[in-house]
Amino acid sequence: MGTQLTGRTVRVLIGPEPKNLVTRDMPEVKVSFEGFVGDRHAGLVRPASVHTPWFPRGALVRNTRQVSIVSTEELELVAEALGVPQVLAAWLGANLELAGVPHLTRLPSGTRLFFPEDATLVVDAENEPCRKAGRALEAHYTGREGLASRFVKAAHQRRGLVGWVERPGIIRPGDKVKVTLPPTVTYSVPPEPGASGSASRE
Known part of the structure; x- marks a missing residue:
């Protein structure tokens, strides 16, 4: 297990309407696979989109963007940068708002979020800010x-994360959430056989 943090x-x-970005508060949410x-x-699957440009648009791929997660503290920073009283999680289509997790948007892929009643989420990637969310705001x-x-600029590295259910x-x-970061891995691409540190001349 890597570094651990605790948030709330x-x-x-949830957003039950297919074409409406805005979500609504619930007293509890049942989490399935x-x-x-x-x-x-x-x-479990979704059509490939701008988030998966390596696949043809519309091809079915594993849905690793099941859940949108934002931070109370980062929403306050976005509101301050925009000069507005508040930015609500619901306006951005979020499914989960957490507090007490520093720099939530910068949590690395593979971070796990453990909740008291078994639900566990895995971070896939940063949720890049876009004008669609900006228009909803x-x-x-x-x-x-x-x-x-x-x-788009104000929410850079403050827009939150997307993830999937493990x-x-x-x-x-009010649930506590245990945040477990993955171990840090440093990977270097080995040089090709015969390669040298200096450029060759023909």
């Missing part, structure tokens, strides 16, 4: 011209 679950949310039950991103602050595009269970607001 502030909100659990497919994701948060009732959420539009749940599923802008809808709550009429008259703030350019807020959607400014959101073990089903239940997650509730």
Whole structure:
């Protein structure tokens, strides 16, 4: 096991409407191997998209983006950078808001989140900020011209993470969460046979 941290679950949310980014708070969420039950991103597979450019668009791939996770502290920093009173997790389509985990968005791939009632999530990658989320935010602050595009910069490395379910269970607001980072690995590509440190001349 790698380095361990402890945080707290502030909100659990689902988005039941297929074409609506905004999620809604729940008193608890049942977590299955497919994701948060009732959420539009749940599923064992998903169509390949901009997030998987190495596959043809629309090809079915393993769904490693079942859950969107954000940080209370980072949402406050985004709001401050944009000059707005608040940025809510629901407006960004998040499924889970955590507090007390420093620099949540920078947690590495392979980080595990353990919840009291068995649910375990694995971090896949950073959730890159986009204008779609910015437009959803802008809808709550009429008259703030350019807020959607400014959101992309303000939310850089603060937008949160996406991940997938390793073990089903239940997650509730107020739950403690144990965050376990993967061991640090340094990998160097070995030189090809016959290669030298200096350029050759023909």
